[in-house]
Amino acid sequence: MPDKDVSLATRVEITKKYAEAYEAASKKDKSRILDKVVEITGWNRDHARQQLRRRLRQPPGRATATVAVIDRRKNPGSKYSYDCLKILQRVWAVAGGICGKYLAASMVDWLDAMEATGDLVYGQDRYSQHVRDELLTISAATIDRHLKPLRDQDPIRGKSATKPGALLRNSISVRKAGDEIEAEPGFFEVDTVAHCGPTLKGEFARTVNFTDMYTGWVFTTAIRNNSQTHIVSAFEKFLEAVPFMVTGIDSDNGSEFINHEVLGWSAQKKIFYTRSRPYQKNDQATIESKNNHLVRRYGFYYRYDTPHQRELLNQLWPLVCDRLNYYTPTKKPIGYTTDAVGRRKRVYDKPLSPYHRLLAAGVLSPAQEAELAAYKASLNVVEIARKITSIQHRLIENAKEPTRRLERELEYAAAAAMPDAEWIKIDQRRARSA
Known part of the structure; x- marks a missing residue:
C-alpha cells in the first residue's frame, strides 16, 4: 500500500529519479517502473505516466522543483482580436x-x-x-x-390565460402536430399572451401574436382585453400589415377565438380557419415558441393594466417585428435522421430571415419585392435597438413595483388563509434547519 504521508516534494524527486530510466526503458520495463512509482506515490497509472513524461520536458538547468508538474490543457489564447x-x-x-x-x-x-x-x-x-x-x-x-x-437573467414568470371555448368548436377543422407543413407563405398560427403578472383577476392587456408557418414572419399587437371586438380589431390590423396574402389562420381553443365574431370575420375575408386539439401544445409549436422569445423576451412578465402601458407595448411591437422579420434568422424543420446510437433526430435547414424566406418563396411581384427592399433599406437597426431599450425601461419603471406589490399582497392573503396546523409544520421545519 502507498504511504499516505509521502509529501509533494518527495513525489517530485521520485518522478525526477525515474523519468530518464522510463524514457529509455522497453515496454515491459516501463510497466515495472510505473508499478514502482504508483506504489510509492499513490497516484494512478495514468497520472504517474503523465508526470514522468512531463518531467523530462522541463528546461535544462532549472532549479530543483518543489511542486509536481500540473497537467493543464494548453491555452493558445483567443483566435480573435x-x-x-x-x-x-x-x-x-x-x-x-x-x-x-x-x-x-x-x-x-x-x-x-x-x-x-x-x-x-x-x-x-x-x-x-x-x-x-x-x-x-x-x-x-x-x-x-x-x-x-x-446574457440577462429571466424575469418573473406569468400564467396561462387560455380558457376552452366550446361554442362552435365542432364546426372548425382540427390541425394537429405532424400535419403536412404549408408549401408557401400565408398560413398563420395565432395566440394571445396575457400580461397579467401573478394573478388573472381583473382586467389586463393581452398581446395577440401571429406567426407565418412557412417563413416565420411575425405580427404582434397589444389589446385591452380578450373581448371579441378587440380580437377582431387585432385581426384587421394584422391583415393590413402583412405584405403578402393571408390564406389561413390556426388558433387554439380559447373562447376569444372560437366565437361567431371571429369565424364570421374569417368567412367574410375568405380565410381558411382551423384550430388545434385541446391541451396539445405541440399542435401550435411555432406560435408557442414565438410567445416565449418574442412576447416574453421583449415584453417581460409584468402586469400591464393601464392605457399608458398598453400604448408603450404598441410602440414596442412594430420595432420588434421589423427587427425579427427583416434581420433575424430562423430555422425550419425539413425532416428526420438518426444519431450515432440510432435515436430519431430532427433536421433543420440553414438559418434565414423571414424576409429572405419570403423572397425565395417567389410569391411576390417585382413591385412588391422592390417595395420591401426599399423598406428594409430605410430601417436604422441601431435606432431600432435604442428605441426598444428605451421603451423596455419605461415599461419596467411603470410595471415592476406594482407587480411586486401585487405579488406580496397575494402571498400575505395566502398566508392568512393557511390553517394553524400548517404554520406549526413550517415552524418545525425552520427549527430543524436551524
Whole structure:
C-alpha cells in the first residue's frame, strides 16, 4: 500500500529519479517502473505516466522543483482580436441578443446595416476591414462562449390565460402536430399572451401574436382585453400589415377565438380557419415558441393594466417585428435522421430571415419585392435597438413595483388563509434547519 504521508516534494524527486530510466526503458520495463512509482506515490497509472513524461520536458538547468508538474490543457489564447470581440458585443446588442447560430448566419446583414447608418465606420471605434473579416468567420459556438457573461437573467414568470371555448368548436377543422407543413407563405398560427403578472383577476392587456408557418414572419399587437371586438380589431390590423396574402389562420381553443365574431370575420375575408386539439401544445409549436422569445423576451412578465402601458407595448411591437422579420434568422424543420446510437433526430435547414424566406418563396411581384427592399433599406437597426431599450425601461419603471406589490399582497392573503396546523409544520421545519 502507498504511504499516505509521502509529501509533494518527495513525489517530485521520485518522478525526477525515474523519468530518464522510463524514457529509455522497453515496454515491459516501463510497466515495472510505473508499478514502482504508483506504489510509492499513490497516484494512478495514468497520472504517474503523465508526470514522468512531463518531467523530462522541463528546461535544462532549472532549479530543483518543489511542486509536481500540473497537467493543464494548453491555452493558445483567443483566435480573435480584442477589437473583434468588442464590436461583436455591439452587433449582438443591436441584434437583440440573439443566439450565436442566428447571429453568425446573419452577420453580413447586421454589419451592412450598421455601416449604412454610420454606427460602424472603418478606422473609428475599433472597427476596421480586418475586424469585419474576423466577424464574418467567427463560429456560432465561439460567439456564444464570448457573449455568455452578457446574457440577462429571466424575469418573473406569468400564467396561462387560455380558457376552452366550446361554442362552435365542432364546426372548425382540427390541425394537429405532424400535419403536412404549408408549401408557401400565408398560413398563420395565432395566440394571445396575457400580461397579467401573478394573478388573472381583473382586467389586463393581452398581446395577440401571429406567426407565418412557412417563413416565420411575425405580427404582434397589444389589446385591452380578450373581448371579441378587440380580437377582431387585432385581426384587421394584422391583415393590413402583412405584405403578402393571408390564406389561413390556426388558433387554439380559447373562447376569444372560437366565437361567431371571429369565424364570421374569417368567412367574410375568405380565410381558411382551423384550430388545434385541446391541451396539445405541440399542435401550435411555432406560435408557442414565438410567445416565449418574442412576447416574453421583449415584453417581460409584468402586469400591464393601464392605457399608458398598453400604448408603450404598441410602440414596442412594430420595432420588434421589423427587427425579427427583416434581420433575424430562423430555422425550419425539413425532416428526420438518426444519431450515432440510432435515436430519431430532427433536421433543420440553414438559418434565414423571414424576409429572405419570403423572397425565395417567389410569391411576390417585382413591385412588391422592390417595395420591401426599399423598406428594409430605410430601417436604422441601431435606432431600432435604442428605441426598444428605451421603451423596455419605461415599461419596467411603470410595471415592476406594482407587480411586486401585487405579488406580496397575494402571498400575505395566502398566508392568512393557511390553517394553524400548517404554520406549526413550517415552524418545525425552520427549527430543524436551524
